Amino acid sequence: MSDEIEIKNKIKANSSLFTNFVKNAVTASPKVQNNFLEVSAQVALTVKKIIEDANLIMDLDYKGKDFWLENRCKTSCFIDGGVDKTSIISSAPLSIRTGSYIVKPDAEDKNREFFEESMVFLGDLYDPKNELYDLADDDFEEDQMLNKKKDGARIIFEAVTVVKHILLNRKFDYCFLHGPIEATVMPFTVMGFPTFTKFAVENMLPFYNKNRLNAEARHFVNVYLEALNHIKKSKFPIYGIVETSVSAPYIKNLLYSYKTKGIISDKDFKNTLATIKKYKITDSHLLEIILKSGQALKPIEIKKQIKGFSVTSGSAWEDKMDSFPDVNMGYIKTTDHSSPIRIESLTSSKNIKKDYEYILATARLLPNYGFPVGLNVVDKFAKIPNWMSKVSRRYYATHLLKQAVKSKDQNTISLAVKILSKKVRSWRNRPLGGMAK
Amino acid sequence: MNKNKWQSIGTVLGETNIDHFYFSLKNYKAKKGDIITTESKIPSSEGNIVPVTVWGKISSIESSNAFFPTEAAQELTNENIDIRDTILPTTRDELICKVIILGFTLKDNLKLMPLNYPVCPASTVSYPSSEDVEALLISDLDSDHPLFIGSLLARDAVKIRIDADNLVSRHVSIFGMSGSGKTVMVRRIMDELLKKQYPMLVLDIHGDYLGFIQKQKKLYPDNNVKLFYPNLSVSSEDKEIIYTLIDKLGNTLTDPQKDFLSSLLEKVKYEGGSLLKYIELLARKAREFASDSSKSFKNIRPASMYVVVRSLGQVAKKLKNMEQTNFRHRQKMSKLKFEELPDAGTEPEKIIAKGQLSILYLKGYENLPASAIVSILLENLFRHRQEVEEEIPPFLTIIEEAHNFIPSRSEDKDHLPSVETIRKVITEGRKFGTGIMIISQRPSRLDETIASQCNSQIIFRMVNQKDQRATTRDSETLSVDDSKQLPNLANGQGIISGQVVNFSLPVQIKFDAELINDDIGNENFISAVENWDDKDSVKQRKKFAKDFSNITSIDKRRAN
Numbered sequence: 003m004s005d006e007i008e009i010k011n012k013i014k015a016n017s018s019l020f021t022n023f024v025k026n027a028v029t030a031s032p033k034v035q036n037n038f039l040e041v042s043a044q045v046a047l048t049v050k051k052i053i054e055d056a057n058l059i060m061d062l063d064y065k066g067k068d069f070w071l072e073n074r075c076k077t078s079c080f081i082d083g084g085v086d087k088t089s090i091i092s093s094a095p096l097s098i099r100t101g102s103y104i105v106k107p108d109a110e111d112k113n114r115e116f117f118e119e120s121m122v123f124l125g126d127l128y129d130p131k132n133e134l135y136d137l138a139d140d141d142f143e144e145d146q147m148l149n150k151k152k153d154g155a156r157i158i159f160e161a162v163t164v165v166k167h168i169l170l171n172r173k174f175d176y177c178f179l180h181g182p183i184e185a186t187v188m189p190f191t192v193m194g195f196p197t198f199t200k201f202a203v204e205n206m207l208p209f210y211n212k213n214r215l216n217a218e219a220r221h222f223v224n225v226y227l228e229a230l231n232h233i234k235k236s237k238f239p240i241y242g243i244v245e246t247s248v249s250a251p252y253i254k255n256l257l258y259s260y261k262t263k264g265i266i267s268d269k270d271f272k273n274t275l276a277t278i279k280k281y282k283i284t285d286s287h288l289l290e291i292i293l294k295s296g297q298a299l300k301p302i303e304i305k306k307q308i309k310g311f312s313v314t315s316g317s318a319w320e321d322k323m324d325s326f327p328d329v330n331m332g333y334i335k336t337t338d339h340s341s342p343i344r345i346e347s348l349t350s351s352k353n354i355k356k357d358y359e360y361i362l363a364t365a366r367l368l369p370n371y372g373f374p375v376g377l378n379v380v381d382k383f384a385k386i387p388n389w390m391s392k393v394s395r396r397y398y399a400t401h402l403l404k405q406a407v408k409s410k411d412q413n414t415i416s417l418a419v420k421i422l423s424k425k426v427r428s429w430r431n432r433p434l435g436g437m438a439k
Numbered sequence: 440m441n442k443n444k445w446q447s448i449g450t451v452l453g454e455t456n457i458d459h460f461y462f463s464l465k466n467y468k469a470k471k472g473d474i475i476t477t478e479s480k481i482p483s484s485e486g487n488i489v490p491v492t493v494w495g496k497i498s499s500i501e502s503s504n505a506f507f508p509t510e511a512a513q514e515l516t517n518e519n520i521d522i523r524d525t526i527l528p529t530t531r532d533e534l535i536c537k538v539i540i541l542g543f544t545l546k547d548n549l550k551l552m553p554l555n556y557p558v559c560p561a562s563t564v565s566y567p568s569s570e571d572v573e574a575l576l577i578s579d580l581d582s583d584h585p586l587f588i589g590s591l592l593a594r595d596a597v598k599i600r601i602d603a604d605n606l607v608s609r610h611v612s613i614f615g616m617s618g619s620g621k622t623v624m625v626r627r628i629m630d631e632l633l634k635k636q637y638p639m640l641v642l643d644i645h646g647d648y649l650g651f652i653q654k655q656k657k658l659y660p661d662n663n664v665k666l667f668y669p670n671l672s673v674s675s676e677d678k679e680i681i682y683t684l685i686d687k688l689g690n691t692l693t694d695p696q697k698d699f700l701s702s703l704l705e706k707v708k709y710e711g712g713s714l715l716k717y718i719e720l721l722a723r724k725a726r727e728f729a730s731d732s733s734k735s736f737k738n739i740r741p742a743s744m745y746v747v748v749r750s751l752g753q754v755a756k757k758l759k760n761m762e763q764t765n766f767r768h769r770q771k772m773s774k775l776k777f778e779e780l781p782d783a784g785t786e787p788e789k790i791i792a793k794g795q796l797s798i799l800y801l802k803g804y805e806n807l808p809a810s811a812i813v814s815i816l817l818e819n820l821f822r823h824r825q826e827v828e829e830e831i832p833p834f835l836t837i838i839e840e841a842h843n844f845i846p847s848r849s850e851d852k853d854h855l856p857s858v859e860t861i862r863k864v865i866t867e868g869r870k871f872g873t874g875i876m877i878i879s880q881r882p883s884r885l886d887e888t889i890a891s892q893c894n895s896q897i898i899f900r901m902v903n904q905k906d907q908r909a910t911t912r913d914s915e916t917l918s919v920d921d922s923k924q925l926p927n928l929a930n931g932q933g934i935i936s937g938q939v940v941n942f943s944l945p946v947q948i949k950f951d952a953e954l955i956n957d958d959i960g961n962e963n964f965i966s967a968v969e970n971w972d973d974k975d976s977v978k979q980r981k982k983f984a985k986d987f988s989n990i991t992s993i994d995k996r997r998a999n
Contacts, residue, residue, distance in 0.1 A: 066518030074524040105526045115528050364526060379506045409938045431644050 046276065046291045049253055049366050053299065054126075054262055054291060055272050060298045062334065062359050069363050074107040075246065076360070079167060079255040080376035082180035083160040084384040085152050094148050096134065098123045098155050100163040101384030102173075103376055117383050120163040120207075123155065128148070135196040136217075150189055151196070154222050157185045158198075161229035162206045164240060167339060169209075173236040181376045183242030183346040184230055184329050186308045190222040191319040197221045227326060234327050234348040239357055245373055247285040250278050252331055255304045285333065286341040293335035293342055298358045301332035334358055336365035340372030440492075440549070440574070446567040449536070451477055451826035455539065455558040462564045464500065464534040471924070472593040472945040473497045474572050475538060477564045481556040491545055493558050494518050494575065495538035496942070497593075503735075506531045511526055538564075539918060541942050542579075548578040549578035551941070567598035576600070579941055581666070586631040589625070591934055593946035599946050601939035604670075607637060607835045607874040609864055609938050610892055614882045614910055615899025622647045624897055625837060626954045629796065633662050636794040638834035640820070642813055644801050646768070647839065650954040651796055652775050658953065663795040667780040668765055669804065669812045671714035671758060674784060678704050680811050680856045681714070685721075686756050687807050687854060696743045698738060702729075703747070711782075715758050722751035757805075764803030780812075783819035790877070791820060791831040806843050807855065813844055814856035821864050824871040833872025840878035845886040865892045884910040895937030900928040912978030916943055 055057060079102055086097035102118040125132045135151055160179060167177060197220040203210060210228050211218075217223065233240055254275060261271040277283070289299065307323040330350050333342040343365065351357050364374035371378070406415045448468040452461040467476060476492050483489045506528045515522055522529060538669055540558070542551035567575075575586070577600065585600035606628065615621045629651065630641060631775055641648050655664040673681055686692065692700065706723045708718050729744035769777050779801060781789040790797050799816070801809050801895070823830045838844055844857040857932075865875050866888075877893065879885055883905040890913040898917065901907050902925075911922045916936040921943050924934065931950055936943035973981070 066514075067520045067524075070520055070524035076528055080526075105528065107526060111530065115524075115530055116533070117528075304575050316850070367509055367511045367514050367525060367527060369506075369517075370510045375511055378508060379528055382505055389867065 013259075020291040025252055030405065042276060042283055042287055043291070045277065045283060046288045048057060048274070049288055051254070052256060056256070056260075058256075058300045058302070059293070060300055060355060060358065062296050062298050062355065062362050064296055064359065064362055064366055066366070069359070073360065073363070076175040077104065077106040077173060078364075078376060079172065079174045079177045080180070080374070080380040081160060081167075081178065082165050082377060082380040082384045083121075083163075084381075084386045085156045086386040094151075096125050096132075096152060096155065097386055098152070098159050099384055099386065100156075100159045101380050102167070103380040103383060104162060104172075105376065117301060117380075118417065119384075120166060120191040121157070121159045133199055133201045135202070136199055137196065150192075154190050154195070156226060157231065158206060159192045161233065164236075164334070165207065165229050165232045168232060168236045172238075176357070177236070177238055178361075178364075178374060178377055179240065179242040180381055181242055182244055182306075182329075182344075183233070183240065183348055184326065187223050187225075187307055187319075187323075187326070189225060190269045195222065198225060221319075223322055226323070230348065231329055236349075239349070240347060241357070241361065243361065243374055243377060244346065247344050250283060250285045250288070251304050251306075252285045252299065252302065252333065253278065253283075253288060255302060255331075255335075261300070285344065289333050289335065289342045292392070293333065295335055295338040296362065297335050298345075298362075299333040300343075301345065301347070301354065303328045303331035304331045305329075305436045332358070334362055334365070336362055336372035337369060339370070343373060362395060440571045441568065442565070444551070444568040445476065445571070447563050448566045449474065449534075449564040450559055451560050451562045451564060452535070453560055454559055457554045457557055459537060459539050460558045460560075462538060464536045466532060466534065466563075467525045469497060469536070469566055470593045471500050472591070472598075473499050474541070474567065474575075474591070474594075475564050476567050477558055477562045479543070479556075479559045479562060481543065481554070491543040493543045493554060494541045496541055496944075497536045497919065498539045499537045499923075501535050502532050502679075503527070503535075504532050522802065537920070539920065545574070549979075550581070551575065551579045552672075563676070567630050569594055572597045576944075584635065586628060586997045587949070588627050588631070589931075589948040592717055592947050599940075599944060601797045601935060603632065603635065603637075605895065605938040606876075607833065608630070608869050608872065609894035610868065610874055611895045611897065611937075611939065612876045612882070612913065613876065613897045613932065614901065614906065615880060616901055616903075617880050618930065619880075619899035619928070620879070620903070620933060620948055621899055622839075623950055624899070624948050625839075625876065625878060625933055626943065626951050627789050627949055628838070628953055630658075630954065632835065633659050633796055635793075636662070637779055638791045638793060638832055639791060639796050639837060640816075640834060641798045641837045642801060642839055642844070643798050644809075644843065646772070646800060647804055648798050649772065649775060649800070654953055659796075661794060663792065665790075665797045666775055666777050667790070667797060667799050668769060668777045669799065669801060669809075670780045670782075671762075671808065671812060672712055672780075672782055673709075673714045673717060673815065674711035675709055677815055680814060681717070683854055683856055684714075684807060684811050685751060685754050687989060688805075689754045690746065692747065692750060693743070695739055696746050699725075699744055699747050699749075702736065704832070711784075715755060715762075718751055718755045718758070722748055722755065725751060738765065742884070754775070756809060761804045765800070766803075769800065775796050780816070783816045783823075787820055787831045789821045790816075791823075791834045793832050810844055810857040811857040813838075814860040817857070817860050817864055821860075821868075821871065821873055826874050832863035834875075835874045835876060837876045839878050841879040842881050842884040844907060845877065845889045847886055850884055858889075862886065862889055865889050880906075881975070882906050882913065885909070887913075889955045893937075895935070895939040897935050898925060899933040900930070901925040907961045918943065921945075941966060982985050989994075 016414065081100060081102050083100040085100065086095065099122045100120045102120045103115070105115040107114065122221050123134055125134055130137060134155060160181065163181060164177065166172065197217045198206075200215050201219065203215055203220050203225055207225065207228055210225070257266065257271055257274060260266045263269065291301065307326040327348050330347045332345045332354075334345060335342040343361075345358065345361060361374055365372050366375055367375040368378060403415075409415070449462040449464040460477075462475075474494060474496055476494050479493045480488050481490055481491050498712050505970070511527055513525075514520065515525070530702070536580065541556050543554050545550060572591070573596075576597070580600060582600070582602035584603035586603045586606065586936075587598060587600050589599055591597035591599055610947065626648065629639060629641075629648070633651075640776055649666065651659070651664050652666050655662065669955055682701065686697070689721070703721055703725055707721055709720065711951070715842055725744055725748045729741045729748060769775075777800065783790055801812070801978065804812070817836065820831065820834070822878070824833070839990060842850075844855065845861050846855060861875065864873050868874055875893075877885070877889065881903075882890060882901075883903070890909070891911065896914045897919060898910055898921075901910065907922050907925055911917050911919065914936055917934065921934050921936065924945065928934075928945075931948045932945065933948060934943055934945050
């Protein structure tokens with residue numbers, strides 16, 4: 003039976019559903035899309051007026067060849083972290099590494115560029131001897147918590163890598179981190195999120211609270227705050243660069259500042275924020291329309307950790323949120339056809355235009371993707387490739403089965419098989435009817 | 440072997456098998472064609488685990504820089520930016536080599552054995568010392584009579600030898616484009632075989648091997664180097680060849696005319712000798728038959744007979760022309776002593792003798808007569824080797840421009856008498872010590888049966904894909920990776936495969952400058968024209984040409 007006939011038969015068999023499905027696609031969806039565009043355009047128009055009023059748009063200069071000739075003497079460091087996402091019921095292997103790509107274009111070949119594996123951790127989160135987190139007494143630990151632990155570890159490792167470079171007195175002109183310079187700590191304030199082990203903290207931040215490393219001091223929130231405070235003291239500029247913004251912190255804060263100045267009313271502020279939330283409008287959406295290629299938004303101070311917000315509300319860590327430094331957040335539209343990239347730093351720079359022009363130039367080296375090429379390079383270097391994760395999973399599986407078979411106990415073997423086939427019950431593997439091949 | 444001297448150059452990657460593996464190479468530590476090793480373990484037949492050294496040849500290298508995005512190249516080009524001025528990485532090339540496994544050796548024994556257990560992934564890959572590679576090649580070759588031919592392409596210090604016994608008995612083909620190094624290779628082999636007093640017969644169309652005559656006294660005082668020009672001598676047994684010659688060289692004959700020619704050859708007895716004289720005799724006799732109203736040929740009209748007479752005259756004329764062309768070429772090399780080719784049927788020892796190199800200079804002869812000469816010559820020599828008396832020693836026949844003598848069936852030249860003869864000699868030659876070396880720039884135009892009988896191949900630069908395919912088709916040991924390398928080989932660089940070496944090797948052939956024929960020149964035609972001066976006869980003609988031209992130009996009268 004040809005594909006075409008088969009599809010026609012399928013449509014015939016599901017004629018009523020198919021008709022409605024198509025009707026929905028050609029009528030309802032475009033209506034929703036139109037409305038979204040209309041709302042986005044209106045919000046953008048309003049925001050643009052405010053941005054212009056606040057004189058926030060900067061025109062950046064990019065001179066290609068001349069720029070690089072002038073800047074070939076600068077040393078830049080690009081940092082990114084990679085984490086292995088493999089896990090099976092019986093174990094939660096954790097492999098994290100952060101890499102640094104340090105480059106000084108005009109240096110001699112052997113000193114021109116360095117790829118440094120700055121921090122590495124290999125362990126298992128279920129291992130009692132695991133030396134990263136204290137074992138949490140939680141019988142209902144789920145994938146979500148495991149992933150949080152992995153994310154927390156990666157965020158700490160990246161921040162600590164920056165700190166390491168600062169402490170080693172590295173002479174950088176610029177340092178760039180792939181991702182926010184200050185992550186939202188809210189997900190790690192939930193009850194039961196384990197503390198780092200003493201050993202881990204001593205290794206990550208050897209100078210930190212040497213005398214009283216109690217459980218509170220070893221919690222993610224405190225360790226991260228300590229790292230951020232060090233980053234803030236850096237002598238060289240450090241920027242966190244985010245590829246796509248999934249929220250609208252810049253716009254919300256801008257509107258908030260206009261509200262506090264009394265330029266926009268409380269009601270308008272609240273309604274606009276509600277619209278932004280309802281339509282899931284992000285900074286990227288709006289600024290893509292507002293900014294032209296080579297334009298940037300000057301950084302504004304933004305509070306990343308909002309007290310009383312969602313999960314942190316009522317948490318033991320609520321009061322700690324105010325201690326976190328504010329972030330200077332700006333945007334650069336690097337090319338015509340890519341959404342603006344978010345630039346974050348913990349300090350305000352005197353040479354913001356020059357700094358942004360440097361970021362723009364590094365992004366122009368990826369003329370389609372429009373993201374600093376140094377971060378793309380270090381991303382590839384630090385990333386734990388799929389094949390490595392696959393091999394590791396295969397190894398765990400083989401090991402588990404071997405142990406089970408060794409026990410010669412049918413129940414143990416059957417349990418091992420069940421554990422390994424956890425993912426078998428997925429939609430792809432649903433039983434087929436009829437003459438299934 | 441001193442493994443301490445071996446340098447670590449890489450690590451074996453992921454999946455391996457018993458034929459090949461991949462490894463990650465340190466920058467600039469090895470090249471394509473290099474021989475490398477890795478330590479591994481194999482199970483012995485007694486059930487023990489035995490440590491072995493696995494040897495392999497790098498068949499390809501791929502370099503990539505995963506950290507250098509394609510779109511960055513686009514920006515560098517558009518903006519004319521030098522990559523070294525930017526933050527883009529320039530030193531992270533990843534080199535992945537494919538290695539064809541040659542075999543393994545056991546400790547203290549350099550005999551290569553076929554690997555039957557995969558190489559261990561993640562093992563270190565080493566670059567063995569030149570002495571150890573050479574020792575391995577010699578040991579593996581296990582030859583009583585090695586011939587030095589050059590050095591390993593990737594490593595000059597590793598001298599390469601091939602097995603003379605397999606070379607002279609199992610037949611060799613040497614293919615490559617014009618100027619790629621075929622003749623250099625043949626001269627190298629001839630030099631080595633001459634030193635071993637091995638008799639050789641060279642069918643030389645261009646005079647590429649005349650240097651051996653010029654340098655004989657100096658380089659080969661113990662050898663006898665003879666230079667022959669063809670003598671179209673035939674015997675009554677060669678009727679078929681004579682018939683083909685007349686049929687193909689003369690006018691196209693109708694069936695009755697062909698019948699007459701056939702009968703003529705039957706009736707006119709000849710004791711043997713010059714072909715030209717025989718053809719003239721045939722022409723005379725044919726005329727007689729035609730003029731006496733053909734009592735002997737009642738069914739054939741005199742007109743048909745006269746056609747045959749004219750055709751014989753044409754054949755004779757062509758043969759004379761070819762003889763004269765060959766003679767003129769010989770005259771240009773007046774310092775060389777040319778002898779008439781002796782009758783291989785009655786005096787084979789004058790052509791094939793211990794320590795003798797016989798060169799048959801065929802320049803000026805068209806394919807068909809040259810093929811006939813070669814066919815008659817080889818038939819006779821082969822017969823002498825077949826006979827119990829063995830009047831001549833084993834010998835090697837070197838056939839230059841082989842596509843002229845053994846064309847492929849697709850060339851529609853099946854009638855060439857040399858095809859059948861060489862097919863017979865190459866098929867049975869192994870038993871009788873009549874080895875053949877075929878040399879050609881167009882392997883795709885060679886007779887497939889003959890080419891496939893060559894158990895060893897030496898292939899030089901080759902761009903034509905048809906020829907590349909023909910080469911790999913005829914060779915059992917030349918890999919696809921080897922054939923991919925063929926278009927990129929430089930002059931004098933070749934790949935040797937087959938029984939003379941056991942595994943294919945890329946080789947730089949030693950160039951014997953002293954064996955070049957001084958009289959042939961270096962094909963530098965631009966200089967020749969720059970230094971050109973007309974001969975006296977030409978000058979005279981030019982002197983009067985203008986006067987005659989003036990007469991013609993003023994003559995206005997209409998021709999009658």
